[in-house]
Amino acid sequence: MTDVACQLNAELQQPPVICLMGPTASGKTALAMALFDALPCDIISVDSALVFKGMDIGTAKPTAEELARYPHQLIDIRDPTESYSAADFCQDALKAIAISRAKGRIPLLVGGTMMYFKSLIEGISPLPEADVEIRKAIEIEAKQKGWLAMHEQLASFDPISAERIHPNDPQRLARAIEVYRKTGNTLTQLTEIKGDKVSGNVLQFAIAPKERSDLHARIELRFNQMIEQNFKQEVVALKARDDLHHDLPAIRCVGYRQMWQHLQDECDHDEMVFKGICATRQLAKRQLTWLRSWKDLHWLHMEDENNLQVILSAVSKL
Incomplete structure (x- = not known):
């Protein structure tokens, strides 16, 4: 057997990587937790907003209780003043995947930041840092x-x-x-140059609604729940800091931008809620557009109760 063949065989003998993608509010987190209960897996977040500390409600971050039971990696690793690029993500994710596999566990990547998934699966170009x-x-x-x-x-x-x-x-x-x-x-x-990418078996799943209106209803419900959970006070606390402003990537996140504008009296409460829901729906639309062109993707329906079994069956066949 050649060295290349030996390396390929070794990669295929590693635990698979499960990628669980989908638009916002489609139920990815709940399905990931069910997989954690069913498999020896480590959850790795693939979300450009969840990396920021102090931004919990507006990002729909899992609660402290949920994180205690279902640990997520790559959450709360950046201050809102900092940036976090696809290159940063790939470096962190590849390290987390290697550690998980070394323990004989299955890396479970969950999130809706499609550029992160694409960079990890295809390899990211060696672009220089900003000058x-x-x-x-x-x-x-x-x-x-x-x-x-x-x-x-x-x-x-x-x-x-x-x-x-x-x-x-x-x-x-x-x-x-x-x-x-x-x-x-x-x-x-x-x-055109691609760097390191995830190796071995990679199972890619996307959870999406059968009807767009069902997802829209979920988005509206969740945004209103965020308001009830004191999302406004979360952004008030961020705005009170003298090192944050509306041009930072963290503050431009969906929901935060609209609440920030409301706190600056650029729109009233009802208009903020309307804009926030619309912006979240637009985000979901962009995420679904990415996924429609994705290769090697297994589709799951948001309303299907058999999604867990579909993924477990795919893992068992490797």
Whole structure:
């Protein structure tokens, strides 16, 4: 047997990785807890909002009691002032998966941040970290010349990225120019290179509603429950800090952005609730759009009571 074949065989002998994806409010957490009761597994969160400390109600984070019984990794690992990229997630998740497998347990990845799943399964491109000085220089140049001129500049050395990035999207436009100025390689060139990814058997499941209206009803119910659970006071506490502002990724999270606006008297309570529910529905729509193009995906229906057995059956066949 060749070295490559031996390595492949060793990877397949490892416990499988279960990926449980789906839109917000579809019941992923409850199904993950049922799997934890049925299998020797470790739950690893795949959620860009749950990483933030002090953001519990608006993210629908499992309660302290639930976390005590069903430990989740990659929850409460960042302060809201900090960022957490897909690259950060992959590094943390691959480490957690390796530790879980070394114990003979099954890593169970659960969440709705599709970019994290995609990066982990396919491998993430080796893009450089943000460079504050280069970004400042680009912003100054954009003020002088305009973003349309910056877009034309991008098109001169990376026409593929320029075709994909709209001139009215300064954040992505600046990032593409920054990458080129820092590395000498275009964003297109670097995204074609894939780094480390999860190995071995990976079972991918997505839980989704049969009818979109059912998910919409769940989203509205859950948002109103958050309001009753004192979501407002949670954001009041965040807003009282002098190091948080509305442009941070944490505060831009769905629900938090709308409540922050309400606390700044930009909208009344009813309008905040309406906007929050609409934004959550839009998030769910984007998540489902991602999933429809996903490869090797097993679909589960939100209303089906047999979802647990379907996953257990798939695991038993490996």
